[in-house]
Amino acid sequence: MLLFRYRAREGMLAWAFHRISGVAIWLFVVVHVVDIYLVGGDPKAYNTILQVYASPGGRIAEVLLGAALLYHALNGLRILIIDLWPAMTVYHRALWYASWVIFVAVGIPGAFIILRPVIGPALGIGA
Amino acid sequence: MVTIDPRTAGRARPQGSGFELFVWYVMRITGVMLFVLALAHFSILHFLFDPSQESATWIATQRWNSLIWRVFDWTLLMTVLFHSFMGVRTVVIDYVHGERPRLLLMSALYIVGLVLFVAGTSVVLTLPDKVL
Amino acid sequence: MQVTLRIQRFDPEHDSAPRWQEYRVDADPMARVLDLLHLVKWEQDASLTFRRSCGHGICGSDAMLINGRNRLACKIRVDQLGRRISVAPLPGLPVVKDLVVDMDGFFAKYRSVRPYLINDQPPPVRERRQLPQERAVFDDTTKCILCGACTSSCPSFWARSEYVGPAAIVNAHRFIFDSRDEGAAERLAILSDRDGVWRCRTIFNCVDACPRGINITRAILEVSAAIVERTT
Amino acid sequence: MLDSGPVIHEFDAVIVGAGGAGLYAALELARDGVPTAVISKLYPTRSHTGAAQGGICAALGNQEEDHWEWHMFDTVKGGDYLVDQDAAEILAREAIETVIELEHLGLPFNRTPDGRIDQRRFGGHTRNFGEAPVRRACYAADRTGHMILQTLYQQCIKHGVRFFDEYHVVDLLVEDGLSRGVVAYRLADGALHVFRSKAVLLATGGFGRMFRITSNAHTLTGDGLALAYRRGVPLEDMEFYQFHPTGLAGLGVLLSEAARGEGGILLNGKGERFMERYAPTLLDLAPRDVVSRAIYQEIRAGRGVDGKDYVWLDVHHLGRAVIDEKLPDITDFARIYQGVEPYTQPVGIQPTAHYAMGGVPTDVTARVVIDERNTPLPGLYAAGECACVSVHGANRLGTNSLLDILVFGRRAGRDMARFARSTELPELPAGDPAERVRGELDALRSRQEGEPPARIRKELADVMMDDVSVFRTEETLRRAQGVVRELKERYHRVRVQDGGVRFNQDLLEVREVGYLLDIAEVTVAAALARQESRGAHYREDYPARDDTNWLKHSLASRSDGGPLLRYKPVTITRFTPKPRTY
Ligand SMILES: Cc1cc2nc3c(=O)[nH]c(=O)nc-3n(C[C@H](O)[C@H](O)[C@H](O)COP(=O)(O)OP(=O)(O)OC[C@H]3O[C@@H](n4cnc5c(N)ncnc54)[C@H](O)[C@@H]3O)c2cc1C
Ligand code: HEM
Ligand code: SF4
Ligand code: F3S
Numbered sequence A: 001m002l003l004f005r006y007r008a009r010e011g012m013l014a015w016a017f018h019r020i021s022g023v024a025i026w027l028f029v030v031v032h033v034v035d036i037y038l039v040g041g042d043p044k045a046y047n048t049i050l051q052v053y054a055s056p057g058g059r060i061a062e063v064l065l066g067a068a069l070l071y072h073a074l075n076g077l078r079i080l081i082i083d084l085w086p087a088m089t090v091y092h093r094a095l096w097y098a099s100w101v102i103f104v105a106v107g108i109p110g111a112f113i114i115l116r117p118v119i120g121p122a123l124g125i126g127a
Numbered sequence B: 001m002v003t004i005d006p007r008t009a010g011r012a013r014p015q016g017s018g019f020e021l022f023v024w025y026v027m028r029i030t031g032v033m034l035f036v037l038a039l040a041h042f043s044i045l046h047f048l049f050d051p052s053q054e055s056a057t058w059i060a061t062q063r064w065n066s067l068i069w070r071v072f073d074w075t076l077l078m079t080v081l082f083h084s085f086m087g088v089r090t091v092v093i094d095y096v097h098g099e100r101p102r103l104l105l106m107s108a109l110y111i112v113g114l115v116l117f118v119a120g121t122s123v124v125l126t127l128p129d130k131v132l
Numbered sequence C: 001m002q003v004t005l006r007i008q009r010f011d012p013e014h015d016s017a018p019r020w021q022e023y024r025v026d027a028d029p030m031a032r033v034l035d036l037l038h039l040v041k042w043e044q045d046a047s048l049t050f051r052r053s054c055g056h057g058i059c060g061s062d063a064m065l066i067n068g069r070n071r072l073a074c075k076i077r078v079d080q081l082g083r084r085i086s087v088a089p090l091p092g093l094p095v096v097k098d099l100v101v102d103m104d105g106f107f108a109k110y111r112s113v114r115p116y117l118i119n120d121q122p123p124p125v126r127e128r129r130q131l132p133q134e135r136a137v138f139d140d141t142t143k144c145i146l147c148g149a150c151t152s153s154c155p156s157f158w159a160r161s162e163y164v165g166p167a168a169i170v171n172a173h174r175f176i177f178d179s180r181d182e183g184a185a186e187r188l189a190i191l192s193d194r195d196g197v198w199r200c201r202t203i204f205n206c207v208d209a210c211p212r213g214i215n216i217t218r219a220i221l222e223v224s225a226a227i228v229e230r231t232t
Numbered sequence D: 001m002l003d004s005g006p007v008i009h010e011f012d013a014v015i016v017g018a019g020g021a022g023l024y025a026a027l028e029l030a031r032d033g034v035p036t037a038v039i040s041k042l043y044p045t046r047s048h049t050g051a052a053q054g055g056i057c058a059a060l061g062n063q064e065e066d067h068w069e070w071h072m073f074d075t076v077k078g079g080d081y082l083v084d085q086d087a088a089e090i091l092a093r094e095a096i097e098t099v100i101e102l103e104h105l106g107l108p109f110n111r112t113p114d115g116r117i118d119q120r121r122f123g124g125h126t127r128n129f130g131e132a133p134v135r136r137a138c139y140a141a142d143r144t145g146h147m148i149l150q151t152l153y154q155q156c157i158k159h160g161v162r163f164f165d166e167y168h169v170v171d172l173l174v175e176d177g178l179s180r181g182v183v184a185y186r187l188a189d190g191a192l193h194v195f196r197s198k199a200v201l202l203a204t205g206g207f208g209r210m211f212r213i214t215s216n217a218h219t220l221t222g223d224g225l226a227l228a229y230r231r232g233v234p235l236e237d238m239e240f241y242q243f244h245p246t247g248l249a250g251l252g253v254l255l256s257e258a259a260r261g262e263g264g265i266l267l268n269g270k271g272e273r274f275m276e277r278y279a280p281t282l283l284d285l286a287p288r289d290v291v292s293r294a295i296y297q298e299i300r301a302g303r304g305v306d307g308k309d310y311v312w313l314d315v316h317h318l319g320r321a322v323i324d325e326k327l328p329d330i331t332d333f334a335r336i337y338q339g340v341e342p343y344t345q346p347v348g349i350q351p352t353a354h355y356a357m358g359g360v361p362t363d364v365t366a367r368v369v370i371d372e373r374n375t376p377l378p379g380l381y382a383a384g385e386c387a388c389v390s391v392h393g394a395n396r397l398g399t400n401s402l403l404d405i406l407v408f409g410r411r412a413g414r415d416m417a418r419f420a421r422s423t424e425l426p427e428l429p430a431g432d433p434a435e436r437v438r439g440e441l442d443a444l445r446s447r448q449e450g451e452p453p454a455r456i457r458k459e460l461a462d463v464m465m466d467d468v469s470v471f472r473t474e475e476t477l478r479r480a481q482g483v484v485r486e487l488k489e490r491y492h493r494v495r496v497q498d499g500g501v502r503f504n505q506d507l508l509e510v511r512e513v514g515y516l517l518d519i520a521e522v523t524v525a526a527a528l529a530r531q532e533s534r535g536a537h538y539r540e541d542y543p544a545r546d547d548t549n550w551l552k553h554s555l556a557s558r559s560d561g562g563p564l565l566r567y568k569p570v571t572i573t574r575f576t577p578k579p580r581t582y
């Protein structure tokens, strides 16, 4: 497949991640609307699902979801900036790196908060 | 010798319906909205609260007891549905070739979108009364 | 220095699929890939087929996939690539033979955007006036040599070959923003169709590939903006 | 394979070559409603017209007073008075309307602050018959030729011209003194196509590939000249070939005159500013032929860089601002092709084979003429670098070639339209019109043993560069004559390695070597005969210009014993020959 034969640079990676994260979040949204529907239809089942969210595996999945959302949101913003202001095309790489800086700055603490119940005891911080 | 009308040399003029422009535009508007709504939603449910504290009752009594939050979540739902389904539509146009498979997939996509729209809306509208 | 050149070969009369062939050549580090191809063709294997003409980056004949990126063979040196160099035809276009691809579709898309001045007013006796700042608006897009490096590097184009592609949009831009031209509405209508500008996902492969240094994405976005402005 | 019969097309006009000359003619015909085909061995936008940077001259007077008479004078003097002055007058007069029309067609010229076409200075163009430099060159950044080529191609698309891209014309159909069409080989599938046509225009460009170091494209192999020559048309003034002083060492890629115009200087291997010795007043800005000769003398005296065959062009003292703004192409080329940084380092340069003043003889309506009395060959036209009108005489001025291809390309188109309306479609020669070329191509293809063509091509380029370039003597020319004859002999045993039919470039390249050999032979013969020095033709054994015996054009026709030389007078109307000093 051509996508793998071409040596990607920043712009292409940014797009590939954007697309992958977009589709991943979409899949989650589909599931999520269904589970919200259960709140009304079958609250018990819903509560069980919430258990899954709260489990260690669920928390890791949430971190991944959050990462996808955060990346997609930041890069989406980058695309919007470039769209609205075509002169910014010159700085598209810088903007991408900037979005990674924010991603790390926000994402690491965020992941920590979500994972605290899982990794907290191991680190001795408590849940 | 065929005479060629200079103005049509090359590709015939395609019929732009304006739909693509509409999608492009709304993708961007919903994108901005989602930047606020989706990130806020995620932060509230994961950073302010934690799934371990949440339950169906909690949602019905705490979160959706005020109109503001219902409006918020309903807006989020609409925005995300439009944005993500139109996003996936782009992906389908890109990778699914052939008229029939594409038509099938697109129809499925739109139907699922519609179902989710109805389901989601009904939950947001009716949920608190049901649970209480 | 010794260079290993891997070339994707395809002989339509004998091969059912492209195959890779390796050649060892003794090359000056300052030599260009085009020189290496000539070395192979003139000294080892005369059947190796590729297009080239000017030899210095102005005719657009020899765009190809070199070490995984689209470039002009006459504009990239051995010392920029290393001892192992792979050369393949432009991706996403039908291969005719070896490194030669079928460019007819590419040119048809170029023609589809009305790439010529449209102005039905009778011209004045002398030149039409155009201020330097009016000309500056489309200066960048007049540089295009129609090499195809951009369009064939674009993942949107690979995914959907109906996409009109960056090169055609660049050439539409060149006229849409020319103060002497009156065909902008017509071109914008063409470009706002499903396979027009909206297929661009701002991937920037085109900009990285363009041997003329054209800011293609910017041109595309300016065209999108013009469509938005006109319709809303 | 090649056995199926040829495909036959019928057009009122057929144009061979899609450079500036061919496209302007095609546009003129299409606007006139004449069914026209353009056949080109390259996609039109790949033509070498696109490589021209400097500009195109016309006495518009947008920047300062200027008159077409001044332009005409400069052209005549620049050509060392071998110019046909009736043609030069047309060139200088029609330059103005041609450039204005280009603007109307959409060409994005650089502009003056009030929006008119901007003009700048260029070597050899002067005010008031040689008084001082004048701003006459119209330009579009450093890509004037590119913009001309694009604009004309775009207009041809607009007007529905039929293009046959990647078709090599391999034969002209001339019978009983009448042009009847051409035979072309379609690269994609190896099929032969016969184009039956009332009028045929040759616009195939130059043949710099005859020399080792050249600014010309790999595909400039003199096809049009050789094909006409093989069909009995003489070639005019072939001894005049221009070498541009500043080609990138080893490659020949052109560095524009602007480098020296802005103050760049030439240095030899010892770091001496050698032009002080050759042209004490004009120094590095002396005319192209003078500077090229000076560089060659330094090299021959062992003062090239490291004793090699190149010298330095130094611009570093101009400062980054000037270099960036005024000389972008030079910095670009030097960085890419030599890995040199012109801000701080000198660039290696050597004279590079650049432009053919000679070619297929034509009259001022671009009709091909076949003898001293200018008898036309009905239906056959030539324009552009492959033609010789002659507006360049013994040496072309910068910017005059783009002008030539357009003015006479346009005239060709007009006269072809007139001719096409006045005549019937000619009969094709009886039998299979493609038979002759088919035989030649099949012979090449079927030969199992033989020498690879690359070697012959290389030896030809070497001998032409070493013995028939800037300096010539009886001795070097005789030597070259021997070598070319031997190469022609060997060419009969050359072998094509690629036996396929689809996109068989190998086959066509072998054919191109054959064209080069034919015209190299003519060049050498004409140079050997001309016992004087004039413009680009410099004979060390006859260093002076000799108007008494040699103020005449040479015409070389093909014969079994080699080229046969005849001469025709130069047309002189306004300016009588004077010594050429600057
Ligand atoms: C680097 C460079 C810079 C220059 N700068 C300037 C300048 O600043 N100003 C100026 O006035 N002049 C300049 N010149 C000279 C000028 O550009 C050329 O002389 C001129 O462009 C020639 O145009 P043409 O139309 O005759 O041929 P070309 O543009 O060379 O076109 C030849 C055409 O013939 C076709 N062809 C050839 N053989 C065949 C065949 N067998 N069958 C079918 N088709 C064939 C080719 O495909 C091509 O389309 C420059 C030249 C060079 C090399
Ligand atoms: C949070 C803020 C978000 C922003 C700012 C944003 C922005 C964008 C933008 C600008 C695009 C268009 C990209 C392009 O045209 O190249 C896009 C595409 C897309 N978005 Fe979002 N988005 C956000 C959230 C989401 C969410 C929550 C989802 C999923 C539920 C999503 C799914 C998609 C998909 C599937 C695409 C199509 C991807 C593609 O075409 O490559 N987005 N987004
Ligand atoms: S825009 Fe650049 S890459 Fe694309 S065809 Fe033109 S010159 Fe080539
Ligand atoms: S690579 Fe393709 S997606 Fe747009 S920015 Fe360039 S055209």
Ligand code: FES
Pocket (backbone or CB within 6 Å): C052, C053, C054, C055, C056, C057, C058, C059, C060, C061, C062, C063, C072, C073, C074, C075
């Ligand atoms: S050969 Fe002309 S661009 Fe490379």
